[in-house]
Amino acid sequence: MIEFKGECGHTIRAKDEDAGKVVRCSYCGREAPVPDEREDQLDFLLSEVERSGEYESPRKRRATKPKPARGTAGPVRPRSDFNPFAVALKMCYLAIIITVVIVAGKYGYKQWVNFDRARPTAEGEQTDGSISSQAATTERQAARSSAGRGLLWPKLPPNQSGLFLNSVPPGATVLVRRERDASDIPILKDSKVKFRGPAGRKITVSPGCYEVAVAVKLTDPGLMRLPGYHDARRAYDHPDTPAAERVKVFENYFLPDRSKRITVETLSDYSQVIVRHYEVEVVKNSWTPETALFLPADLALSQLMDFLPQKKVFGFDVDAVRVELSFRDVPEGDQQFIIDALYRIGMIPYRLEDQEVKRSKPPGPRYRLFSVSVMDGTPSSPLLN
Numbered sequence: 001m002i003e004f005k006g007e008c009g010h011t012i013r014a015k016d017e018d019a020g021k022v023v024r025c026s027y028c029g030r031e032a033p034v035p036d037e038r039e040d041q042l043d044f045l046l047s048e049v050e051r052s053g054e055y056e057s058p059r060k061r062r063a064t065k066p067k068p069a070r071g072t073a074g075p076v077r078p079r080s081d082f083n084p085f086a087v088a089l090k091m092c093y094l095a096i097i098i099t100v101v102i103v104a105g106k107y108g109y110k111q112w113v114n115f116d117r118a119r120p121t122a123e124g125e126q127t128d129g130s131i132s133s134q135a136a137t138t139e140r141q142a143a144r145s146s147a148g149r150g151l152l153w154p155k156l157p158p159n160q161s162g163l164f165l166n167s168v169p170p171g172a173t174v175l176v177r178r179e180r181d182a183s184d185i186p187i188l189k190d191s192k193v194k195f196r197g198p199a200g201r202k203i204t205v206s207p208g209c210y211e212v213a214v215a216v217k218l219t220d221p222g223l224m225r226l227p228g229y230h231d232a233r234r235a236y237d238h239p240d241t242p243a244a245e246r247v248k249v250f251e252n253y254f255l256p257d258r259s260k261r262i263t264v265e266t267l268s269d270y271s272q273v274i275v276r277h278y279e280v281e282v283v284k285n286s287w288t289p290e291t292a293l294f295l296p297a298d299l300a301l302s303q304l305m306d307f308l309p310q311k312k313v314f315g316f317d318v319d320a321v322r323v324e325l326s327f328r329d330v331p332e333g334d335q336q337f338i339i340d341a342l343y344r345i346g347m348i349p350y351r352l353e354d355q356e357v358k359r360s361k362p363p364g365p366r367y368r369l370f371s372v373s374v375m376d377g378t379p380s381s382p383l384l385n
Contacts, residue, residue, distance in 0.1 A: 020033075153313050165212065167199040226294075227296055325370070367384040
């Protein structure tokens, strides 16, 4: 049933099927158009906006639209009532769709992350809980547990091979050549060297055996401030010192490290340099370190710390290092100095006690080299002659 007001103000009732037709008012007898309520008010508003680009309210339309003449049946705009329940239902549908999209996105991202973490690290590795999958999980856990250990700066990629060459004090020059290319020409004057540059850097080379030289000038400021260095240099230059004994002056003055020998060479500009020579082997997908120590051998550990760099560039498990130091019978008073040195340069020679030296054959001043790996920070303590 459709109810609407006629021109006389009387309420007219019409059947639903008469919508859009013309009926006669039972009060005044005039014809009146029956409004059509089948169109939805919201659809009407949307279509109106699409046509004109702006919305015109029904009140304004009724105020501006001319009314048909009295007694004539002019065109009448169909009337429709706004249904808030339909709008609410549409908003509920939209909210459900948005919720489904968000949940699906989060679930998909989680699955992708889990897949990425569980990806095989080697060809043919399984991810279904098999033994190989468990081994891969153990390797990943070990890799995460070793994070922050080894050389922290510069970063050494685990999938490359190379050398990390450093010097203390800094400012030395390093030279690298393959042992198969070695000749009678001194490495400092050889044009076939693979690398020539400052110390304190990583050098990417292929696996193999190499000869490494670390050279520092006799007048280097870092050497000139070392205690007792001036006396060692005077003894080297003294005319009464035999030529065969001159190099031994510096061999006795400097702390031992992994170098094979020490030489003093004269460059083309007549400047003299002290050179420490090393033989190193580079293994595939691994890094080999060498740090040339130009430090006095007769300094106590507490004094030696003043000549080491202050920045900590190595990371390791302190408890594991303490266990190694205790196993080697290092007094607790010296352990902290060694740990601080390992943080800064990754290695430190430690003079053995007199009774341990006397038991060695042949007896003599021996050292134990405490160091940590540049890859994972594991400690080691080989003997040095």
